[in-house]
Amino acid sequence: MSATAQSVASPAPGSAVRPPLHTISLFVNNKPGVLVRVALVFSRRGFNIESLVVSPGAEGRFSRMTIVSSGNSRDLGQIILQLAKLVDVVHAIDHTGDDSYETEIALVKLFAPLDQRTQILQIAEHFKAKVVDYGSDSLILQIHGPSEKLDAFIDLLRPFKLPEIVRSGKLLMARGVRVT
Amino acid sequence: MPQKIPSGGEKIVQCLEREGIEYIFGLSGGAAMPMFDALVDSKIKLILTRHEQGATHMADGYARSTGRPGVVLVTSGPGATNTVTGLLTAQMDSAPIIVICGQTNAVNLGKDAFQEADVTGITYPVVKHSYLIKQASDIPRIMREAFHIATTGRPGPVLIDVPKDIGQGPCNAPFTTEFDLPGYTVPGRGDEEAISRAARFLRESRRPVLYVGQGAVISDAGKAITALAEKLRAPVVNTLLGKGAVDETHPLHLGMLGMHGTAYANKAVADCDLIMSIGARWDDRITGRVSDFCTRAVKIHVDIDPAEFGKIIQPDVAILGDARLVIEDLVPQVELADTKEWLAQIARWRKQYPLKYPKQGGLRAQHVLDRLNELTRGEAILTTDVGQHQMWAAQFCLARSNRHWITSGGAGTMGFGFPSAIGAQFANPKKKVWAIVGDGGFQMTCSELATAAIHKLPVKCLIINNNYLGMIRQWQEMFYDNRLSGADLEGNPDFVKLAQAYGVKGLRIRRPADVDRVLGEAQRWDQGPCVVVAEVVKEDNVFPMIPAGASLAEMLIEKPKHRLDKPTGST
Numbered sequence: 001m002s003a004t005a006q007s008v009a010s011p012a013p014g015s016a017v018r019p020p021l022h023t024i025s026l027f028v029n030n031k032p033g034v035l036v037r038v039a040l041v042f043s044r045r046g047f048n049i050e051s052l053v054v055s056p057g058a059e060g061r062f063s064r065m066t067i068v069s070s071g072n073s074r075d076l077g078q079i080i081l082q083l084a085k086l087v088d089v090v091h092a093i094d095h096t097g098d099d100s101y102e103t104e105i106a107l108v109k110l111f112a113p114l115d116q117r118t119q120i121l122q123i124a125e126h127f128k129a130k131v132v133d134y135g136s137d138s139l140i141l142q143i144h145g146p147s148e149k150l151d152a153f154i155d156l157l158r159p160f161k162l163p164e165i166v167r168s169g170k171l172l173m174a175r176g177v178r179v180t
Numbered sequence: 181m182p183q184k185i186p187s188g189g190e191k192i193v194q195c196l197e198r199e200g201i202e203y204i205f206g207l208s209g210g211a212a213m214p215m216f217d218a219l220v221d222s223k224i225k226l227i228l229t230r231h232e233q234g235a236t237h238m239a240d241g242y243a244r245s246t247g248r249p250g251v252v253l254v255t256s257g258p259g260a261t262n263t264v265t266g267l268l269t270a271q272m273d274s275a276p277i278i279v280i281c282g283q284t285n286a287v288n289l290g291k292d293a294f295q296e297a298d299v300t301g302i303t304y305p306v307v308k309h310s311y312l313i314k315q316a317s318d319i320p321r322i323m324r325e326a327f328h329i330a331t332t333g334r335p336g337p338v339l340i341d342v343p344k345d346i347g348q349g350p351c352n353a354p355f356t357t358e359f360d361l362p363g364y365t366v367p368g369r370g371d372e373e374a375i376s377r378a379a380r381f382l383r384e385s386r387r388p389v390l391y392v393g394q395g396a397v398i399s400d401a402g403k404a405i406t407a408l409a410e411k412l413r414a415p416v417v418n419t420l421l422g423k424g425a426v427d428e429t430h431p432l433h434l435g436m437l438g439m440h441g442t443a444y445a446n447k448a449v450a451d452c453d454l455i456m457s458i459g460a461r462w463d464d465r466i467t468g469r470v471s472d473f474c475t476r477a478v479k480i481h482v483d484i485d486p487a488e489f490g491k492i493i494q495p496d497v498a499i500l501g502d503a504r505l506v507i508e509d510l511v512p513q514v515e516l517a518d519t520k521e522w523l524a525q526i527a528r529w530r531k532q533y534p535l536k537y538p539k540q541g542g543l544r545a546q547h548v549l550d551r552l553n554e555l556t557r558g559e560a561i562l563t564t565d566v567g568q569h570q571m572w573a574a575q576f577c578l579a580r581s582n583r584h585w586i587t588s589g590g591a592g593t594m595g596f597g598f599p600s601a602i603g604a605q606f607a608n609p610k611k612k613v614w615a616i617v618g619d620g621g622f623q624m625t626c627s628e629l630a631t632a633a634i635h636k637l638p639v640k641c642l643i644i645n646n647n648y649l650g651m652i653r654q655w656q657e658m659f660y661d662n663r664l665s666g667a668d669l670e671g672n673p674d675f676v677k678l679a680q681a682y683g684v685k686g687l688r689i690r691r692p693a694d695v696d697r698v699l700g701e702a703q704r705w706d707q708g709p710c711v712v713v714a715e716v717v718k719e720d721n722v723f724p725m726i727p728a729g730a731s732l733a734e735m736l737i738e739k740p741k742h743r744l745d746k747p748t749g750s751t
Binding site for chain 1: 300301304305308309310312314329361362363364485486487489490491
């Protein structure tokens with residue numbers, strides 16, 4: 001989801017430096033329009049939303065958003081405050097780099113004839129990925145775990161024909177009595 | 181006889197009555213008819229405006245002059261989109277207005293029905309909050325929440341979109357005082373520890389400045405701030421919007437700071453060892469180049485909106501809370517500071533760099549406004565439009581009490597001045613209300629002369645007419661080699677005749693000798709509105725001036741002899 005075209009935080013064209021990633025958890029009213037209000041805070045400040053997971057909270061009238069966003073770290077505190085200021089946001093917490101439990105699911109489709117599959121299945125086994133669809137020309141693998149593990153898995157598969165990837169986006173929960 | 185079930189529109193109007201609303205400013209249309217119909221039987225007075233933008237500024241002027249919410253009622257589509265500028269204006273300056281829009285039938289939403297616009301979508305960035313009513317039973321709760329949100333904490337505009345079938349259909353829901361706002365909290369008193377840290381810094385400061393903004397006006401913190409200033413012997417400056425919170429004629433008051441502030445206010449800020457913002461947000465008009473702003477001074481920031489802390493300036497002490505309550509808690513903790521040398525220095529600056537204007541060479545806006553200040557003596561409510569006249573009015577018309585100075589600061593909305601004065605006059609029938617406008621801005625909303633005329637409102641409108649978009653011309657003269665582009669308002673009407681065409685009294689000032697007589701005549705005229713056109717010299721400039729993006733040290737006291745670089749600030 002590209003929330004912005006221009007950004008003070010984006011690197012200069014041609015530069016390889018990517019703005020840092022931040023993980024933010026929002027607890028919000030489950031009402032129409034909340035997602036737009038949240039997205040506007042990010043786009044106005046030049047942050048790109050890399051992934052976004054919205055799901056019902058423990059009580060149906062609330063929703064949970066887990067957002068991974070890239071942008072200037074200096075502006076992040078301000079964005080958290082502006083998110084928290086939205087009437088429909090109950091709380092907004094920056095979980096970047098804290099010790100929360102994180103996981104993500106990915107589905108990876110591969111076009112691979114039967115004679116190429118040994119290597120693919122070896123990689124899958126090493127990463128504890130599951131084959132969820134086994135066709136004559138294609139496979140779908142399902143993997144879950146920390147986002148970095150998914151990145152590594154997908155990188156190893158890149159030499160093969162890899163027409164589609166669907167990732168859930170990061171899910172996160174604070175450990176112990178801490179609030180997500 | 182069983183009681184008739186009210187329609188959604190009637191329920192909305194009944195909710196407005198329960199909120200104590202006296203006036204609705206609006207313009208009718210198809211989708212809003214259920215509400216307009218309900219107003220026929222209501223004690224709420226409908227003020228029919230000539231354009232929806234005018235309605236929003238009237239509600240805004242009503243709100244800012246009283247502290248009570250102003251209400252706007254318009255129809256769907258273009259009626260609603262015409263309120264966007266008014267919403268932005270209210271949002272930027274934290275004014276509590278409620279904008280109720282008609283909308284196409286709920287079943288037609290998203291199908292490009294006649295006069296349909298996704299108004300909640302269009303207005304997300306310019307409202308404090310908004311509602312699209314999906315079922316009639318939500319009406320009482322939404323109305324209560326809307327008023328609560330608009331008027332508490334940092335106030336702001338709330339938009340309510342009402343589909344026609346919801347307005348037309350029955351609404352059986354009982355009135356409620358309940359909210360369902362788990363994500364909305366209103367700060368009150370400040371944190372004790374933060375307040376005592378601030379007090380410690382204030383006790384140690386030898387060159388303090390109290391910097392007062394709109395938050396102090398909203399929370400009516402003026403008395404407390406004056407007590408603090410007197411106890412510390414600390415000078416006070418205010419922003420354009422903070423005018424009136426503390427009496428500008430007080431000996432410790434240095435007037436407005438910032439781009440066109442007084443030289444002594446800006447010199448004090450540039451040289452202070454402590455600056456305390458009380459409900460002001462370190463706007464770019466104030467700080468100039470942020471990296472050079474008060475680099476050696478301790479910064480204390482009192483604000484009711486936590487998102488203001490660190491947005492522009494990282495404070496040494498941030499106190500979250502209502503400005504009045506925070507300052508009241510702070511006063512007992514400070515003592516007379518040793519500021520003798522500091523005040524003597526400021527007195528020297530005041531003497532060396534007074535606000536001044538040439539007394540010769542034709543009629544000057546500054547002269548007219550200086551005399552208006554003498555005539556009204558802080559007792560009238562003054563509103564302004566945006567541009568040179570606004571800055572001159574801010575410099576020469578001293579505000580002496582809260583809610584007597586109303587201007588569009590953050591948004592800088594041309595067309596604001598005259599309708600906001602109409603709203604303020606409705607709210608304050610016993611007060612003199614003057615709109616100070618330029619010839620450019622006035623023409624954006626001058627059709628509201630009809631609104632003022634039919635209600636025989638004694639509102640006065642002083643047009644500072646230089647036949648230019650004067651601030652644009654000033655910038656082009658100073659920074660763009662005098663290459664004028666889009667600045668000349670050739671083709672202006674005769675504003676006296678324009679007023680007369682609406683049945684409004686029109687007066688003209690041509691010579692300095694006419695000023696007192698004509699202003700006095702307008703001040704006494706109470707049979708209806710009065711327009712005074714001051715035909716001022718065409719090419720005058722506002723000074724002092726800090727070019728946009730420059731530091732306070734680069735302030736120009738008068739027009740420089742050399743050519744200036746283009747400003748680096750955006751506007």
